[in-house]
Amino acid sequence: MTHTSHLAETAAAYDAVAELYTELTWDELRGQPLDRAMFAAFAELTRDTGPVLEVGCGPGRIVAHLHDLGLEVSGVDLSPAMIDIARRTRPGLRFEVGSMDALETADGGLAGLVSWYSVIHSPPETLPGYFAEFRRVLRPGGHLLLGFFEAEAREVTAFDHRVVTAYRWPIDGLREHAREAGFTEIGRMSREPHGDERPFRHGRLLLRLGGPA
Template sequence: MTDSSYLDVTADAYDAVATLYAEFVRNALDDVPLDRAVLAAFAELVRGTGPVAELGCGPGLVTAHLRDLGVDVSGVDLSPVMIDIARATYPDLRFEVGSMDALDLADDHLRGVVSWYSIIHVPPGEVPAYFAEFRRVLAPGGHLLLAFFEAEGDPVTPFDHRVTTAYRWPIDDLAKLATDAGFREIGRMLREPLEEERFRRGHLLMH
């Protein structure tokens, strides 16, 4: 049986800092042209094909960015307070409370899934179950975009994320788990940390 206690810990931790976190990430896409390029490539692949979900959407910044790129997108997050903030900030978008490993969606419902730094708090042994759920809700031919902290040659490594424990992943290891779940890699991007960032950023685009 899956130990889901980390879900409560994560939800409570984000609830506690939601307002500060939302302000902290408000301009998070402004100075990262490579990150925006990855999102733009994903948007071009899924635009006009059907519904897309950002899973672990937080205060809704990336969901709204994808909307602005013409994507039919909604957001899901574990934190009720984060969802309240997202709904208040972007009242024209749909946001729901939910867990990425047990989505209230039919099989093959989505044409795209974005997990933008949202699997980082999942214990490594539980990640395959999340990828299986992503595969379940994605229609054949759908696309998955992952963003995460890259381990830079180290094994999967926990670190002291500002909110709650998170994990850095070697990009090859995460890509293999997604492949094992039925995805095929289209491309990847590694970005070196900005001056105020600690770790390299990894991005995987899967089909």
Template sequence: MTEPSSHLDTTADAYDSFAVVYAEFARNYLDPLPLDRAILAAFAELVRDTGPVAELGCGPGQTTAHLRDLGVDVFGVDLSPKMIDIARETYPDLRFEVGSMDALDLADDELRGILAWYSVIHAPPREMPAYFAEFRRVLAPGGHLLLGFFESGGDPVTPFDHRVTTAYRWPIDELAKLAADAGFLEIGRMLREPLEGERFRRGHLLMR
């Protein structure tokens, strides 16, 4: 088995085993996060009425539903079949599919927007350029990408003990450069300091 497949299998299995607990934990997670809601609202305003939008790494679907409530034509994709089962049961009016964000079952230029909300965090750093290349492939010209991730606070890319499986904290400038190398133009960024109960600074990159 190749190393990338091993990484994907490990991530899918970890989220499958944690799916029910994770879904309950994440149910209303945006309620105390006005800055996070604000950048999601900005993204929604940019992609609303432009065409289909995908949340890649949608988990149990709560952020996909949040975008739907903001008027976005959105569907969700996740590596974990059990997460997708929960999402479909919780939000039967929305479309959810099992898939990997590095090899999407989508045509070139099919999407007008991509939300990767704390989902690229499990990608080994050497694989991140391939993820950006796939995002670029499926996004139509002028389409928008919003990333949410754990920011390293000036340190190099750093693995940490995420509660589900190994994840990585990124310097925001380095992640922005990888996106730029793949053909994305940065529109804006937002850094948020950790709240009580959070360990790390949160990074957000909005790109076209």
């Protein structure tokens, strides 16, 4: 499968479940204090330093949360149906259709970027291209927050996500990809699944573009 066809398949798969996905995830952060803590740390690091973008924003729940934390934030997603829902339900915020490997953002135009379970659908060989694009749009010292499913083994593991094929990443392996793209880890969190979530550990990486501050 080519990269272009993979992106088209992912967009179509999420278009088909957009309303149900929105219903299931609308208020999911309410019961996730550890995730909210990661967003709070990201917000503290990026607040009043410039615009922030969430790639793979879906129906906009994370964008809305970051806006409530005081950030100048917008969202982009492959799925037109998801963007339609985001615009309809959160009319005061900006959402655009687009791919996270070809963002319509100037070089160094962002203070922060969030990829919350968006790289999970990227075949491993495509990941360096995404990190290169994240590096391009972030200014030096900008921050990147990643959310993903962890693999217990040292290898990337594919699984049936129900929407479209996804991949679990060893947290150190994903950190290494980020390091090769010029990012420095400044924090991480790993938590167990909660409630009806899939029975996989959840990983979070908070990174800075460039060396230590």
